Structure formats: C-alpha cells, structure tokens
Amino acid sequence: MRRTKKDPKPQNTSLGLADIDQEIHIASLKRQIEDMSGVSFTPPGRRLDPTLEAAFLERVLAFETAPRGTHFAELTRTGVVMPGPDSMTDAEIAAKLTEIVTKLAERRVFLYSTNHLSDRELYTLLVTRVFHEETTLMPPDPDSACHLDLLGGCSDADTRIWLKYYADDEERDRWRRDFPEDPIPAHEDPPYHRDASLPQREY
Template structure:
C-alpha cells in the first residue's frame, strides 16, 4: 500500500486514496460540501478497513491476554465475573454489545462463546472514533422484532 503522507499536496493524496480504493473494486462518491481534511481522513479510514485482516473477537481477546473458558466450566458467580471481564475487554478494543437485556448472564455468555466471539471482526483499538457493534437483535427476524 502507498504511503500517502509522503505526498505534500493534499489533492494528490486524496486522488491516490481514491485510486487505491478503485483498485480494491469500489469507488467512493464525492461530496462537494465535505472539506478536504475530512475527505482525506474519511478515505484513509475506508482504506484501512478494506485492507485490514479480519480476526475473530475471541482471537482479539486472547491476544489481549484474556482466557475465555466454555460456559459449562463456569459456575454462576464465575460466569458473571467472566462475562463482565469479556464485556470490559471488548470495550477496550472498541467492540460493544447492543440489545442484550432479554438474555440472562448465562445465555449472553453462551451466545458470545458459541457465536458472537467467533465472528470475524475488523477492530481499530487505537482509534477511539471507530466502533464495532455486536447487535443481538439486529437480524431483522420476526423473533428479534418481537423481542425489541
């Protein structure tokens, strides 16, 4: 990937960013009211996301030193403590849960262990403006709509 910051001219940096995104198979529409600074930052974010290697949330957590044992190896007190440890560590990585109130702690932990943490994710923990959301009711299914 090109080092865009080596180019002193902002218009040329923006064109290089657009060119890189085109090579990846997509373009980004231009918005005339968007300042060049915002456009450049936006294009850099898109390029970083599109070229990042997805990794499971479980791998992110393990890389951060957190052990996530299977649900059946935890009693209720251990599970509650581990669930909050997982949630807090996820938050430190920029990953957040949404719409979880319909689940018990054990159901939520089981979902995370069996499914949620095993999904590929692109995270940017060094960028507090980037958020990865894991919505437990976001499928749009009839059941999810009733729970919501």
C-alpha cells in the same frame, strides 16, 4: 482629467502547496479504495472539507485493508480465557462478562441489546456463536467503534425480541403501519438492565 476607481487587485485563487498536497493525498486514497473494491468511489453527499474528506477516506481504506478474524481469537490473544459456560458458576460468569466487556471496550468494540438475556444466556451466546463470526478487525481508534448489536442479525426472532422489549410506542406503531400482517407481541419491560452499565462509545 477623468478620474476612475482603481481596478481591484486580482484575487489569488490558486491552491497553496499544502492544499495541492492534500488534493494529491485525497486522489491517492480514492484510487487505492477503487483498486481494492473494483468500483468507482464517491464519498456520500456533497464535497466535504478536504481535511474531513481525507480523514474519512483514510478510515475507509483502513477498514478495507484491516485483517479479518474473530473476536474470540482477539480476546484469547490478549489473555482472556473463556471456558465453556457449563463449567462455570453464575458468579464466575458474571465476573467473566465484566472482564470481556472491558477488554472489548479497549478495542473500541461495544455490546448492545443485551437486556433480554441473563448473564449465563449472554455469555453462552457470545462464546459459542457471536465471537466466532468472522469480522474486520480494526485497530483501536478513538474516533471509530465496532458495534455488536445482539439483535443486529435482523432475523424474525430478533425482530420479535426487539418489538417486545426494546421498541418504543412510536416504533411499534410504525411497524404496525408498514407491516400490517405481522403480529406484534405485547410490550414487556426487559428482565435485565445491563445495557446502561456497559461501556459505551463517547461521542
């Protein structure tokens, strides 16, 4: 009698109930995002692990459904009083900035690119302009953050300040190659070193 190898047992490739629930959840999240945005939503890059994809989509949906408002109103709601800078001494402004950045960090909001500004200049910029710009108010989440880059407006003035105080040699050379007609200011060390002591997101 001819002997043959046993056929391997068929592999069970069907999804388990938990996997099916996850796929239904992902499809529901995509549909909600598409309904809100009016466009077909496709996560960037290759297909993520379903757990990671669901977490990513949940954050996208949370952002899309979060209320709009201002940081000034949110800080005021938490009890931060922000008087006009002309009514404050330098010491009072320094103390108020410490209070502000601490409260912002509690809400996962972090400041960047402040080293070219004195305390008074920074406080004035924040309470008269930056904090009054409407933004999406995300609930505090340890896995996410709002980054307030004071040079993030990308205006000509912002670019000049970045090139002067913040861009390293490689970045300045790249800018010179990409924009040969743009004048590049001579590098100067920023007059203040505040950024290193500001609360930062922990990755």
